[in-house]
Amino acid sequence: MEWGRFTSNSKTVKQLLTLLAVLFAAPICAQSVITGRVIDKQNQPLPGANIYFEGTYEGTSSDQQGNFKLVTDLEGTYELVVDFMGFETHRTSLEMPQKEVVLEIVLKEKFNELKAATIAAGAFEASDTKKAVVLRPLDIVTTAGASGDISGALQTLPGTSTVGESGKLFVRGGSSEETATFIDGLLVYKPYTSSAPNTQVRGRFNPFMFSGTVFTTGGYSAEYGQALSSALLLNTNDLPAQSELNLSIMSVGGDIAGTAKWESGAVTANVGYTNLAPYLALVPQNYEFEKPIAAVSGAVSIRQKVGKSGMVKGYSTYSRSNFILSQSNSEYDNGILRVDLSNENNYTNLTYKSAIGEKWVLSFGGAYTLDGDRVELNDAHYSENLEGAHVKASAIRQMGERVKLRMGTEWYRKNYGQAFSNEQIDAKNDFQEQREAAWLESDIHVTNKIVARVGVRGERSELLNSFNVAPRVSTAYKVNEYAQVSAAYGWFYQNPLDEYLIYEDNLQFERADHYILSAQYNKNDRMFRLETYYKDYSNLVKFAPDVPAYANSYNNSGTGFAYGVDVFWRDKKTIKYGDYWVSYSFIDTERDYRDYPGEAVPTFVSKHNVSVVYKHWFNRLRSQLGVTYMYGSPRRYNDLNQPGFNEGRTKSYNSLNMNWSFLYRQNVIFFASVSNVLGFKNVFGYTFSSTPGTDGVYDQKAIVPMADRFFFIGCFITLSRNKEINQLDKIND
Amino acid sequence: MKTVFTLLVSLVLTGTMLAGGPEFQKAMGSALKQMSAANSIDDMKNAANQFERISKVETDQWLPLYYHAHCYIIMSFMEREDKDLKDEFLDVAETSVNKLLEMQPENAEVHTIHGFMYSARLVVNPAVRGMKYGMLSGQAIGKALKLDPANPRAQYMNIQNEMGQAQFFGKDIAPYCAQAKAAWEHFDEYPIVSPIDPSWGKKELKDLSESCK
Numbered sequence: 001m002e003w004g005r006f007t008s009n010s011k012t013v014k015q016l017l018t019l020l021a022v023l024f025a026a027p028i029c030a031q032s033v034i035t036g037r038v039i040d041k042q043n044q045p046l047p048g049a050n051i052y053f054e055g056t057y058e059g060t061s062s063d064q065q066g067n068f069k070l071v072t073d074l075e076g077t078y079e080l081v082v083d084f085m086g087f088e089t090h091r092t093s094l095e096m097p098q099k100e101v102v103l104e105i106v107l108k109e110k111f112n113e114l115k116a117a118t119i120a121a122g123a124f125e126a127s128d129t130k131k132a133v134v135l136r137p138l139d140i141v142t143t144a145g146a147s148g149d150i151s152g153a154l155q156t157l158p159g160t161s162t163v164g165e166s167g168k169l170f171v172r173g174g175s176s177e178e179t180a181t182f183i184d185g186l187l188v189y190k191p192y193t194s195s196a197p198n199t200q201v202r203g204r205f206n207p208f209m210f211s212g213t214v215f216t217t218g219g220y221s222a223e224y225g226q227a228l229s230s231a232l233l234l235n236t237n238d239l240p241a242q243s244e245l246n247l248s249i250m251s252v253g254g255d256i257a258g259t260a261k262w263e264s265g266a267v268t269a270n271v272g273y274t275n276l277a278p279y280l281a282l283v284p285q286n287y288e289f290e291k292p293i294a295a296v297s298g299a300v301s302i303r304q305k306v307g308k309s310g311m312v313k314g315y316s317t318y319s320r321s322n323f324i325l326s327q328s329n330s331e332y333d334n335g336i337l338r339v340d341l342s343n344e345n346n347y348t349n350l351t352y353k354s355a356i357g358e359k360w361v362l363s364f365g366g367a368y369t370l371d372g373d374r375v376e377l378n379d380a381h382y383s384e385n386l387e388g389a390h391v392k393a394s395a396i397r398q399m400g401e402r403v404k405l406r407m408g409t410e411w412y413r414k415n416y417g418q419a420f421s422n423e424q425i426d427a428k429n430d431f432q433e434q435r436e437a438a439w440l441e442s443d444i445h446v447t448n449k450i451v452a453r454v455g456v457r458g459e460r461s462e463l464l465n466s467f468n469v470a471p472r473v474s475t476a477y478k479v480n481e482y483a484q485v486s487a488a489y490g491w492f493y494q495n496p497l498d499e500y501l502i503y504e505d506n507l508q509f510e511r512a513d514h515y516i517l518s519a520q521y522n523k524n525d526r527m528f529r530l531e532t533y534y535k536d537y538s539n540l541v542k543f544a545p546d547v548p549a550y551a552n553s554y555n556n557s558g559t560g561f562a563y564g565v566d567v568f569w570r571d572k573k574t575i576k577y578g579d580y581w582v583s584y585s586f587i588d589t590e591r592d593y594r595d596y597p598g599e600a601v602p603t604f605v606s607k608h609n610v611s612v613v614y615k616h617w618f619n620r621l622r623s624q625l626g627v628t629y630m631y632g633s634p635r636r637y638n639d640l641n642q643p644g645f646n647e648g649r650t651k652s653y654n655s656l657n658m659n660w661s662f663l664y665r666q667n668v669i670f671f672a673s674v675s676n677v678l679g680f681k682n683v684f685g686y687t688f689s690s691t692p693g694t695d696g697v698y699d700q701k702a703i704v705p706m707a708d709r710f711f712f713i714g715c716f717i718t719l720s721r722n723k724e725i726n727q728l729d730k731i732n733d
Numbered sequence: 734m735k736t737v738f739t740l741l742v743s744l745v746l747t748g749t750m751l752a753g754g755p756e757f758q759k760a761m762g763s764a765l766k767q768m769s770a771a772n773s774i775d776d777m778k779n780a781a782n783q784f785e786r787i788s789k790v791e792t793d794q795w796l797p798l799y800y801h802a803h804c805y806i807i808m809s810f811m812e813r814e815d816k817d818l819k820d821e822f823l824d825v826a827e828t829s830v831n832k833l834l835e836m837q838p839e840n841a842e843v844h845t846i847h848g849f850m851y852s853a854r855l856v857v858n859p860a861v862r863g864m865k866y867g868m869l870s871g872q873a874i875g876k877a878l879k880l881d882p883a884n885p886r887a888q889y890m891n892i893q894n895e896m897g898q899a900q901f902f903g904k905d906i907a908p909y910c911a912q913a914k915a916a917w918e919h920f921d922e923y924p925i926v927s928p929i930d931p932s933w934g935k936k937e938l939k940d941l942s943e944s945c946k
Binding site (some may be wrong): 048055057060061085241486577617619665 | 760774778816825860868903
């Protein structure tokens with residue numbers, strides 16, 4: 001039977017016979033000799049190009065001069081293919097045999113997004129996957145002085161001012177409310193913890209959650225609105241590497257996190273408890289806590305791959321915190337302001353992202369924030385409630401390899417209310433806001449060296465009964481492999497602050513126009529960046545008299561400007577195991593807004609800001625030392641005992657911070673940090689009594705940090721089946 | 734006719750045994766020779782080019798891609814200065830490794846070269862990449878050993894990874910030298926079906942076993 005099957009298939013036999021003939025017959029046919037040179041468009045030789053006849057093994061490689069010689073016995077028409085890493089494949093049809101063929105093959109460089117010019121003006125990116133970025137995600141955690149806080153670390157970048165009594169991000173002459181935070185593209189209404197007046201806040205989110213961060217100091221994409229100065233884009237991690245249990249034991253509390261991973265998804269849950277009582281018992285503070293900060297928090301995050309390219313991410317966190325703090329304050333009868341603050345916060349975020357075919361990427365997402373502050377102020381009660389939602393659908397369409405179109409639409413909802421009561425007053429104020437927005441934007445790589453982003457955003461506010469259109473343009477020219485110049489221009493709109501809208505909704509969007517010029521040089525682990533900008537503020541809210549209140553008059557006649565220069569230098573190369581960056585920002589800004597009598601320098605601005613960050617890895621000690629020095633030139637304050645407005649000047653701000661992390665075992669890390677090691681007595685400004693004393697002088701009181709130094713120690717343990725892993729993979733890259 | 738058939742059958746059988754047929758074997762043999770003789774990046778690239786040519790014709794064979802990736806990994810070690818170029822070489826290697834993983838998901842050699850590629854990524858910048866790529870390499874090698882515990886190349890990579898960890902933590906590395914020595918002694922017991930199958934690792938194990946001296 002077996003044989004019969006063979007014989008019956010005479011076609012197979014014929015084919016095999018042909019094969020045999022080819023194999024064993026000594027070929028007596030004419031040889032073809034193909035010689036040539038492989039070069040690029042600049043006439044430079046390309047050595048090591050792969051030159052071969054398609055469908056055969058026959059081929060060769062070009063030599064150092066780009067020359068090649070290929071001798072073949074092939075007969076018939078064949079495609080000669082030339083392949084070279086990073087270049088487009090070249091094909092020539094050749095009919096053989098031919099005696100001698102001489103070819104000059106000019107290869108065209110492939111379009112490579114990673115090597116092409118990139119939109120860079122106004123953006124600082126921290127990423128693991130991209131190459132030429134300013135920061136790695138873990139730089140955020142290992143920066144001394146940042147205390148593992150995202151906004152703390154970003155304050156070592158140029159374009160920011162250190163505002164010690166706030167801890168929030170102040171970007172290029174903008175107030176902290178002008179920076180919006182987005183997680184996976186969705187707005188976070190309350191990115192910071194609640195705090196007493198003039199005490200520092202922290203970001204609510206653990207920096208380990210994010211694998212890509214873009215901090216923009218202006219000129220950002222039309223995808224983002226409602227931020228006059230800056231958008232902070234935090235992108236969460238995809239799938240974790242493995243199942244594990246993380247324990248953190250710290251001088252201020254503890255945290256336990258467990259991750260269960262399966263092939264296509266993972267779930268992580270954590271609970272944490274923070275209590276500053278033991279710490280405050282040991283270290284004296286400038287302010288007196290009757291009840292130190294205590295907080296519980298929990299979070300769950302889920303990742304699930306769907307289909308070939310789809311991913312669902314869900315994240316939900318809940319926290320509640322409380323403290324009672326007494327600050328001396330001459331406004332009150334007993335000279336003391338006692339603040340008893342409780343905060344409850346929930347943030348939930350759900351996204352789905354998937355590629356549809358080769359050309360489309362679709363994303364859908366929704367986020368919900370619920371936040372409530374209850375405050376007892378001496379005998380008064382104050383509460384603040386915020387409920388916010390954001391729903392967004394967006395799409396990216398790749399049109400050829402050089403043009404990318406992005407578009408989307410979104411819907412916002414916000415309910416905000418304040419209530420205040422004491423013996424005399426019982427006031428409640430609130431508003432509801434709804435906004436719809438849409439944007440369209442296109443990235444066009446005109447050549448490998450030139451890229452342009454053109455976008456427009458339209459947004460409508462129901463509350464303001466108003467519509468705005470915001471054009472945004474950004475472009476970059478790549479001078480050579482290492483250098484790039486960029487420019488950006490755009491209009492940015494934002495609603496008036498909640499504290500005005502509860503009293504008055506007959507207002508317009510505030511507006512800022514950005515003009516940015518930037519140059520960047522990036523070679524061999526060294527990066528230099530110089531950026532200059534001009535910002536033009538208009539339609540800022542003004543009110544009278546001096547604090548936002550019910551019967552005040554409000555209008556949009558405020559204006560302002562800011563211009564400055566930001567310089568950034570990072571060098572990971574010169575010092576072995578060492579890595580440092582230096583940021584310098586110069587800014588000149590004035591604005592006429594709020595209750596300002598005219599144009600004046602806002603109190604949150606320092607004309608000169610300097611940060612020097614150094615990190616050194618000691619291989620033998622398995623330790624990393626981090627040192628950060630920060631300087632801010634004197635800030636303004638409104639000295640009631642002097643003529644003029646905001647004419648008082650504080651002394652300059654100085655701080656030297658250090659941290660140390662030690663890899664004790666594969667899965668155990670010890671960490672310690674001290675802020676303001678040298679104990680500079682920093683003053684952020686002054687508060688004044690509302691009425692002058694009998695001598696006609698207003699009482700003044702310095703706004704100082706909670707403590708001159710802050711000490712922190714912690715131990716981080718990772719338990720998993722794979723004993724190699726610890727949380728340092730979170731600290732180092 | 735009968736003799737032709739005998740010849741054919743024997744040819745077909747040898748062909749099946751030596752997967753890919755004699756032409757393939759010959760071409761692979763020649764590329765492997767070039768690879769083992771290569772002592773510069775250019776030489777190695779030429780060998781890689783040969784493997785690439787073969788892989789484009791023999792789309793169902795995994796060995797050309799395997800060696801193509803191997804060449805590029807070695808090139809990343811040969812490049813001394815330019816870190817970006819090292820990564821570009823490893824990007825090429827990774828493309829081939831990804832194809833291999835899709836083609837042969839249960840092949841220990843494939844997971845070993847996958848781990849090797851991660852180790853090479855680590856070497857580009859150990860201080861920064863140590864933890865992440867050490868972990869990824871460990872995971873890939875773990876998979877390889879699960880599929881084929883006796884595979885000497887997977888054993889070699891595993892011992893090397895663990896020895897590196899021990900060294901970093903200032904622990905005694907003598908046990909790993911002993912492990913390497915044992916693996917080296919048993920190296921030849923691992924069956925090699927075809928002359929073009931992966932067979933490297935003996936010298937590497939020997940060198941590793943001597944690193945305690």
